[in-house]
Amino acid sequence: MFSIIKKTVPDLEIHISTQASVTNAGTINFWHNLGAKRVILARELSLKEIVDIRKCISDDMVLETFVHGAMCISYSGRCLLSNYMTGRDANMGDCAHPCRYKYYLMEEKRPGEYFPVYEEEDGTFIMNSKDLCMIQYIPELIKAGINSFKIEGRVKSSYYVASVIRSYRIAIDEYYKNPDSYSFKEEYLDEIKKASHRDFTTGFYFGKPTEEAQIYESSSYIRGYDFVGMILDYDVETRIATVEQRNRMFVGDEIEVFGPGIKHFTQKIENMWDENNNEIEVAPHPQQIIKMKMDNMVEKYYIMRKYKGE
Numbered sequence: 001m002f003s004i005i006k007k008t009v010p011d012l013e014i015h016i017s018t019q020a021s022v023t024n025a026g027t028i029n030f031w032h033n034l035g036a037k038r039v040i041l042a043r044e045l046s047l048k049e050i051v052d053i054r055k056c057i058s059d060d061m062v063l064e065t066f067v068h069g070a071m072c073i074s075y076s077g078r079c080l081l082s083n084y085m086t087g088r089d090a091n092m093g094d095c096a097h098p099c100r101y102k103y104y105l106m107e108e109k110r111p112g113e114y115f116p117v118y119e120e121e122d123g124t125f126i127m128n129s130k131d132l133c134m135i136q137y138i139p140e141l142i143k144a145g146i147n148s149f150k151i152e153g154r155v156k157s158s159y160y161v162a163s164v165i166r167s168y169r170i171a172i173d174e175y176y177k178n179p180d181s182y183s184f185k186e187e188y189l190d191e192i193k194k195a196s197h198r199d200f201t202t203g204f205y206f207g208k209p210t211e212e213a214q215i216y217e218s219s220s221y222i223r224g225y226d227f228v229g230m231i232l233d234y235d236v237e238t239r240i241a242t243v244e245q246r247n248r249m250f251v252g253d254e255i256e257v258f259g260p261g262i263k264h265f266t267q268k269i270e271n272m273w274d275e276n277n278n279e280i281e282v283a284p285h286p287q288q289i290i291k292m293k294m295d296n297m298v299e300k301y302y303i304m305r306k307y308k309g310e
Contacts, residue, residue, distance in 0.1 A: 014034075021075060025052070028053065039063060041065050047140060066151075067141065068151045069131060069151060070198075073127040103117060103126065130198055131198040132203045134202060135167060137202070159305070198222065226308050231259075231301060240291050240293055245283045248284050256306070257298060
């Protein structure tokens, strides 16, 4: 594959996936000598191990690590459960998360007899990791020599991706403004929690995960907010925004609006109009195009969300 790339598209950068399970400097140097420019390290490495690796590899080799998202029960994502059970390929980003299913025990010579595996009254989740979240440790990640942060995004909504990446972008930018005086702000994490999420863990970064890295009560997500709309257009003079509805909203609802590089603002929906400029009280139809007045200036692709409770 390397020889084909060098022959046909010599300027194309070659990246080594986390599927290669790279866990040491020797392996990285091997890939670097073949022409690789970036390695996505295995999730199982600690910060201390990454620091040691950085000292033993070329300065121009880019190190990328996962910093946010679902933790795979299999070694660095090399899982066949989803493909085998549902036909959905986990290694192509389409994992059905069968590790989070509820399971019974069946003995080989007693087909059809299912024995319960009890853990808690609410269910049994024997392979149900918390989600990785390292936004509180941006300085530690950067000082370890990591060049690129990898955030889960496949099979995720635009709302999830926008919420999570925006928080990391703000935190990283704040750190680089003045690394010596940087301090983590709880609002960065609060914003991430406004997208669907599980409880969080730091994975392997600070040592081998304990039982505290597992969820025992449920395999479902925590969803405190609904993604209700996306800005398609905005008239500066009238302050009227054209919005694509993503979840039902009513006149009188209090919504939050956010976009890249701005602090979110809160406002109440005072009026709404449909595409024919008829005043409406509710926008119930999926991806319905509506108009409403905005308290502050917005731009295309800004996102609207609504608190729905825990």
